[in-house]
Amino acid sequence: MELLPGIYEQVISQYLASKLSGPEREGRVLKDPLARFDPQNVLARHIAKILRGALLSADERHLPLAEQVRICNRLIGHLAAELHDETLERCAITPDAEILLALAERNPSALNIIAPARPETSIAQSSLFTGSPKEPGLVNEMRKEIQSADRIDLLVSFIKWSGIRLILDDLKEFVRHGGCLRVITTSYTGATDIKAVEVLAALPNTTVRISYDTERTRLHAKTYTFHRNNGFSTSYIGSSNLSSPAMTSGLEWNIKITEQDSYDIIRKIEETFETYWNDPEFVAYTPESREQLRHALSREKRGEFDLRPVFDIQPYYYQKEILERLKVEREVRKNYRNLIVAATGTGKTVVSAFDYKSLIRRPGEYPRLLFVAHREEILKQSLQVFRGVLNDQNFGDLLVGGNEPAQFDHLFTSIQSLNSRNLSDLTPPDYYDMIVVDEFHHAAAPSYQKLLTHYTPKVL
Structure with missing residues (x-):
């Protein structure tokens, strides 16, 4: 065995001591008393390593297993005699040299013993x-x-x-x-x-x-x-x-x-x-x-996309007019399938957020919402609008791209993710109180039909 410079943690045997002696080692050997290193465990590992090496050597020399067992039993007997502990003698291995694998539960009515399931890897060796x-x-x-x-x-x-x-x-x-x-x-x-x-x-x-x-x-x-x-x-x-x-x-x-x-x-x-x-x-x-x-969970996931500061957002006058007309359609005419048509950039998403806010009966108890769009960027912007209107930066989750939602109750999803994740199989038809579909002219595409035929929200 060649001793190389470095750190060690090894019991010094007579063989190792001979390797450490000599003028070329002088001043280079650092040692500590065994007593400072959990001596019982250290000694046990030392003996175990020696015994394992000796038994492997014996096996290579084709020494029968029965003889190897007898050697182990003689070592156990020697320990019992040295320590004057008769109980150690009962640790001797039986002549049959067997391993206990299981002890089945007592079941007098069973005709055969059913062995408990056991892992393929050992439960005694790491x-x-x-x-x-x-x-x-x-x-x-x-x-x-x-x-x-x-x-x-x-x-x-x-x-x-x-x-x-x-x-x-x-x-x-x-x-x-x-x-x-x-x-x-x-x-x-x-x-x-x-x-x-x-x-x-x-x-x-x-x-x-x-x-x-x-x-x-x-x-x-x-x-x-x-x-x-x-x-x-x-x-x-x-x-x-x-x-x-x-x-x-x-x-x-x-x-x-x-x-x-x-x-x-x-x-x-x-x-x-x-x-x-x-x-x-x-x-x-x-x-x-x-x-x-x-x-x-929502708070932890906010780092996945840019957040905007929350302000006290108020609708413009023309947005208020749309919201009032929606209210009339529902309360007077009982029409809960509503279409908003307005020019690009006039805030249809803001209107849908305030419309959703009007459904809230008690603070913090949000009705279930599904917001569907065809692009990830639109979904991220829409989620920020809803968080701003509700003044709640923890509201809602994304299901699009690599984003995984923590819940389905307030979900902003692409139509592709909705279909690929089979959301309709996970939620019943009346699960959502409100469903908002952005750029509704896309709804003529077959990909939207599963959404529109499965769900029956209170408000669409």
Whole structure:
């Protein structure tokens, strides 16, 4: 073994001591007492490394496995004698040299033993997932981890519906049998889907806690911990959030650690999770929290496009006239399908925003709105107009281009995104109170027919 300059953390054996001696090493060797370095763990690792090397060497020399087991048992017997601990003798390996894989639940009525599901990767030895097609799929491994866990703690910076639906059936079965599920997430970057949070929070024996303070907290950790009461807990730590690409096709790296070979790390994960869980920063999600989460997600996503300052916008006189005529059409003539025709630049979008504002009965309780246009730039400008008229910079979400909405209740979307995302399949015909279609002459195109034939809003 060649000793190169650098940093080390290695027990000094007699062999290593001989390498460190000599005039050429004088003044270059830095050492510290073993007692300062968690000596029991250090000694155990040292012996384990020696034993592993010796057994591999024995195997290369074709020493039978039975003889290797006998060598291990003699070492255990020597430890028992040296420490005068008879209980150590019971740690000797049985002559059959077998591995316990499972202990099935007691079921007197079952004719056959049904083996519990188990991951392909070891639950006693750590492993690395790199997204390679040659290794087990991350989502399939996690599904099997769920099926054999007693408790589950998930710590992820954001949660997508596309990710939750991959493991939702397994989670439902897990909690149905009494398993406890705890989830910590945030509104950071506005990437979390409200639907995913709602579905999780609605499960029995499940609590979801959310941090809304993204300026201070900025939680970006991803840890999936599967607790087992038998001492075989596992935890996945890495780059994958709860989204479909991250869990399936993405080039994500995640390491799976086990309680058996990384006991201290598992304990630290548990302790840190408990610290977060009991921190007032992370608030339990309830159905009443929906609006708070929606606002927080919208606020985080505002950086995706330029914001304009909010002013107290008032309609021009001719815009007021249009609004008054709309009111008459609805209240007197009961016509709720209305067409506004005006020259370019005269503020038809402003009129639609004030028209929408007139539907609000109580402050902050916005009727459901769908605003449809054919270009992304028009949608961004229109959203700013509505935010200005409502004096609410958190109002509305975009569904266009790379923008993902946190909710569908107040949505500004292109007709292409509406059709490609099958919004009509996700929302019933009477879902929206008002639908606004910009540049309505485009509605003659076939792409608009799905919108106009599916939805029956109160106001179009």
